[in-house]
Amino acid sequence: MDVKKTLDPFPGQVHQSPGGGILTGTLDDVINWARSNSLWPLVFGTSCCAIEMMSTASAKYDWSRFGFEVARATPRQADVIIIAGTIVNKMGPVLKRLYDQMPEPRYVIAMGACATSGGPFFYNTYSVVKGADHIIPVDVYIAGCPPRPEALLHALITLQAKVKSGAPREKISIPELPKPSAS
Amino acid sequence: MMSHEEIKSLILNYSPEAVCDESGPWLQVSIQSTDWLPLAEALRNHSQLQFDYLFCLTGVDWKTHLSVVYHLTSKVFGHTVVVKVKIDDRINPVVETVSNIWRTAELHEREAYDLFGIRFNSHPDLRRLFLTDEWVGWPLRKDYEDPINMIKL
Numbered sequence: 001m002d003v004k005k006t007l008d009p010f011p012g013q014v015h016q017s018p019g020g021g022i023l024t025g026t027l028d029d030v031i032n033w034a035r036s037n038s039l040w041p042l043v044f045g046t047s048c049c050a051i052e053m054m055s056t057a058s059a060k061y062d063w064s065r066f067g068f069e070v071a072r073a074t075p076r077q078a079d080v081i082i083i084a085g086t087i088v089n090k091m092g093p094v095l096k097r098l099y100d101q102m103p104e105p106r107y108v109i110a111m112g113a114c115a116t117s118g119g120p121f122f123y124n125t126y127s128v129v130k131g132a133d134h135i136i137p138v139d140v141y142i143a144g145c146p147p148r149p150e151a152l153l154h155a156l157i158t159l160q161a162k163v164k165s166g167a168p169r170e171k172i173s174i175p176e177l178p179k180p181s182a183s
Numbered sequence: 184m185m186s187h188e189e190i191k192s193l194i195l196n197y198s199p200e201a202v203c204d205e206s207g208p209w210l211q212v213s214i215q216s217t218d219w220l221p222l223a224e225a226l227r228n229h230s231q232l233q234f235d236y237l238f239c240l241t242g243v244d245w246k247t248h249l250s251v252v253y254h255l256t257s258k259v260f261g262h263t264v265v266v267k268v269k270i271d272d273r274i275n276p277v278v279e280t281v282s283n284i285w286r287t288a289e290l291h292e293r294e295a296y297d298l299f300g301i302r303f304n305s306h307p308d309l310r311r312l313f314l315t316d317e318w319v320g321w322p323l324r325k326d327y328e329d330p331i332n333m334i335k336l
Contacts, residue, residue, distance in 0.1 A: 090313075126322045126329045 028166055035079070036163035037067040039107065039156070042078035044098065046085030049112040049146040053084040056149040068156055075101040080159065082152070083138075086114035086122055087129040099136045107163070109155050110138045113145040120145055184261045185231065193232060194264075197225040209254075211265045219268045220279040226255060226264070227284045233259045237281070240291035242299035244325045249276045249301055255285075270301065280306040298323040 011033045012025025045053055056063050057071060072078040075098045087095055099106065110116045110132050117123070118130035132138060139162060142155045187210045191203045198218045204211040214222060226234040239254035249270045256263040270276040280303040282289040292303040293312040300321035303309060311318060320327055328335070 124333050126327070126332050128332075130332075 036160040039079045040070045042081045049084035052146045056152045061149040080107040082109045083115040083132045084111045108138045109140045116141045198222045209263045213267045216270045216278045237285035242295040276301045
């Protein structure tokens with residue numbers, strides 16, 4: 001994907017007039033533009049991928065260039081959870097609870113082989129969940145063990161493109177389950 | 184610091200059945216589970232040994248038998264010894280606890296119990312540590328089977 005395209009300027013037009021300008025645009029586009037440029041990640045790392053995630057946050061790779069600077073230590077203030085590491089069966093309920101506590105719209109990135117599929121070396125184990133998408137829905141997957149910071153940045157920019165495209169999760173309808181009959 | 188030979192001769196005083204191996208950097212002593220408790224007390228309390236720090240406790244499944252490996256060091260003298268305790272009964276493996284001698288063994292023995300099913304006699308609180316209380320089986324045993332999560336190799 002073309003990264004430059006995702007760095008679009010403000011999605012609207014400014015009409016200059018005496019005493020100030022008038023700004024026109026679609027409200028949805030403006031909201032998505034604002035959301036995508038201020039995605040606050042949750043501080044969440046369960047193994048070695050978290051080291052790469054910290055590296056991506058630090059000065060050399062600096063994900064704040066793309067609007068991810070404020071990593072929150074509480075899910076109530078976070079927009080995106082980066083699952084950086086192995087999810088074991090005992091961690092499953094914790095991950096679900098963190099996800100449930102995040103305000104909508106919320107986004108999920110599965111970082112690395114463990115989060116996408118259970119991992120290359122922990123796969124044949126009694127204790128590991130074979131992919132975080134067994135627990136919560138995932139927006140963007142990253143391959144690698146662990147992925148390089150560039151790969152994480154690419155995933156974050158991909159997520160931005162997804163948000164900007166105007167199809168966030170709340171627009172995907174969940175079909176209602178049939179109600180059990182009284183008999 | 185005592186040489187391997189000196190430690191070895193002192194250990195052989197307490198358990199003459201012990202088999203010593205000096206091929207590694209540390210002296211390795213192999214004994215039967217029934218001889219372990221008197222030797223452990225001697226290693227801790229003997230004035231020339233004073234192994235006051237148990238820094239690693241490991242369970243091993245050899246398929247034919249189980250064993251528990253204790254890494255001991257002395258902060259007084261700086262010498263280290265490895266004791267390998269063999270448990271022949273794989274169905275009902277029991278070994279005496281050393282948690283009254285080295286307090287740190289309390290948690291480590293719980294872990295070995297949790298994952299290998301080795302029971303430690305007179306342990307004050309022998310429960311599952313990492314796994315849930317209702318868990319069935321001992322996951323680190325070689326014959327552990329989990330048809331849902333694991334591929335049989």
